[in-house]
Amino acid sequence: MSEMEPVIGLEVHAQLNTRTKLFCACPAGGSVEPNTHICEICTGQPGALPRLNGRAVELAAKATLALGGQVNGYSLFARKNYFYPDLPNGFQTSQLDPPIGTGGSLSVAAGDGGRKAIRLNRIHMEDDAGKCVHDEKRDRTLIDLNRAGVPLIEIVTEPDLSSSREAMEFLKTLHSLLVRLEVTKGRLEEGEFRCDVNISLKPKGSSVLGVRGEIKNLNSFKFVGQAIDYEIRRQSALYESGGRVEQQTLHFDHLKGETRALRSKEEAHDYRYFPQPDLPPVLVSRVKLREIVQSLPPPADTIKESYKELGLKEDTVTALLDRPGAQAYFEEAFKRFPEAKRLGTLMVELFLPALRQSGTDPQSAVMGPAKLAALARLMSDGVLTKKAAYDLFPELFETGADPRQLVEARGLSRVRDESTLQGWIMEVIAGHPEEVKKYLAGQTKILSFLVGQLMRLSRGTADPQKASASLTQALEDLRS
Numbered sequence: 001m002s003e004m005e006p007v008i009g010l011e012v013h014a015q016l017n018t019r020t021k022l023f024c025a026c027p028a029g030g031s032v033e034p035n036t037h038i039c040e041i042c043t044g045q046p047g048a049l050p051r052l053n054g055r056a057v058e059l060a061a062k063a064t065l066a067l068g069g070q071v072n073g074y075s076l077f078a079r080k081n082y083f084y085p086d087l088p089n090g091f092q093t094s095q096l097d098p099p100i101g102t103g104g105s106l107s108v109a110a111g112d113g114g115r116k117a118i119r120l121n122r123i124h125m126e127d128d129a130g131k132c133v134h135d136e137k138r139d140r141t142l143i144d145l146n147r148a149g150v151p152l153i154e155i156v157t158e159p160d161l162s163s164s165r166e167a168m169e170f171l172k173t174l175h176s177l178l179v180r181l182e183v184t185k186g187r188l189e190e191g192e193f194r195c196d197v198n199i200s201l202k203p204k205g206s207s208v209l210g211v212r213g214e215i216k217n218l219n220s221f222k223f224v225g226q227a228i229d230y231e232i233r234r235q236s237a238l239y240e241s242g243g244r245v246e247q248q249t250l251h252f253d254h255l256k257g258e259t260r261a262l263r264s265k266e267e268a269h270d271y272r273y274f275p276q277p278d279l280p281p282v283l284v285s286r287v288k289l290r291e292i293v294q295s296l297p298p299p300a301d302t303i304k305e306s307y308k309e310l311g312l313k314e315d316t317v318t319a320l321l322d323r324p325g326a327q328a329y330f331e332e333a334f335k336r337f338p339e340a341k342r343l344g345t346l347m348v349e350l351f352l353p354a355l356r357q358s359g360t361d362p363q364s365a366v367m368g369p370a371k372l373a374a375l376a377r378l379m380s381d382g383v384l385t386k387k388a389a390y391d392l393f394p395e396l397f398e399t400g401a402d403p404r405q406l407v408e409a410r411g412l413s414r415v416r417d418e419s420t421l422q423g424w425i426m427e428v429i430a431g432h433p434e435e436v437k438k439y440l441a442g443q444t445k446i447l448s449f450l451v452g453q454l455m456r457l458s459r460g461t462a463d464p465q466k467a468s469a470s471l472t473q474a475l476e477d478l479r480s
């Protein structure tokens with residue numbers, strides 16, 4: 001049996017960052033009660049006519065241009081027919097030919113240290129389906145149509161990828177680009193960026209493609225990697241045992257780490273596309289295109305270089321570029337406090353995690369960039385210890401209070417006064433006779449416990465290094 005190599009293609013769905021749905025004025029997204037963001041259009045009532053969201057067209061064109069593709073000035077919508085309980089029209093409104101975008105590419109690092117361009121076949125617009133929610137208690141399935149009609153773009157690659165590593169890198173790069181362009185919010189856990197993977201094996205060097213499996217709806221980079229590796233093993237084993245790979249639609253069970261068949265695709269591509277008579281052709285003028293080109297931000301590589309020159313670490317830069325709005329927030333703060341490294345650390349360790357936890361965007365955080373800059377300055381000036389600053393942060397984030405005023409009001413300025421420090425040292429020694437005895441008997445590790453007690457007494461205002469040195473001195477004095 002000759003050696004086999006994988007051939008992988010991706011179909012990526014990204015939810016467009018619009019306020020309203022693709023064909024009606026209902027809000028797109030936001031977690032609310034089921035079936036509250038619906039109307040006669042997105043629930044497919046007879047006679048209701050769709051109206052195209054212009055902002056969605058702009059975002060789809062923007063993605064196409066940023067990926068080096070060609071925006072078709074004239075494109076069409078089609079009805080892609082299939083029956084599914086959460087698809088009220090009985091068809092999905094999608095684009096077949098011509099789509100809004102054709103061609104383009106995105107490069108990933110290749111195994112040999114160079115770059116490899118992954119060609120794109122097409123980018124088209126379509127609407128999302130609703131979802132089925134199983135009600136365990138009453139043992140029945142309910143339909144929520146809030147998501148029905150939410151705008152998506154589907155980006156289809158050529159089968160140019162040849163490993164799980166390449167596929168994951170492609171997806172991360174694409175995600176980061178689309179989020180930075182604000183084409184999508186890209187929240188993976190909300191399904192705003194998800195993909196289908198087509199995968200087959202062929203004899204090494206051959207140009208004949210094997211029969212492929214299609215793994216549906218993966219919304220985590222890690223699962224994509226695991227699913228591809230599993231599928232390569234499964235298909236190899238089939239070929240080696242003389243079996244036949246069937247064309248199948250597969251589901252990846254991440255708990256078991258394996259794929260299983262959803263349905264056989266004997267009837268592949270039997271979607272019966274029809275022209276969508278309710279929508280006129282989509283026209284994008286040259287003037288509009290020029291406007292979009294001018295609005296494109298500089299390429300990520302250029303920004304990364306300039307950030308690295310400021311002294312930011314690679315993962316800090318990635319974190320800032322991956323979170324919509326984080327880069328603008330950082331730059332605002334940087335104008336007020338030009339010490340990039342300290343600001344970057346505060347953002348990565350405190351600000352971005354707090355945003356994630358509270359589900360807020362950088363722009364709508366009550367703690368604006370000026371406040372973060374003020375906090376960084378207090379640390380840099382030696383007024384606040386790192387510990388005190390980090391303890392204070394949750395309150396600053398929640399209330400948007402001015403860090404300087406809060407520090408003053410709480411008496412949190414770092415204590416430089418020697419007699420106050422000595423007072424705390426005496427209190428710690430008097431309060432922990434057992435531990436002091438152990439220390440003097442040679443268990444010097446206990447020092448960190450005693451320093452911890454001192455920091456607690458000082459409510460984080462003592463300088464930890466100085467506290468440790470002075471405490472050691474005091475204990476050594478006791479010994480003699």
Ligand SMILES: [Zn+2]
Binds near residue numbers: 038039042
């Ligand atoms: Zn609607």
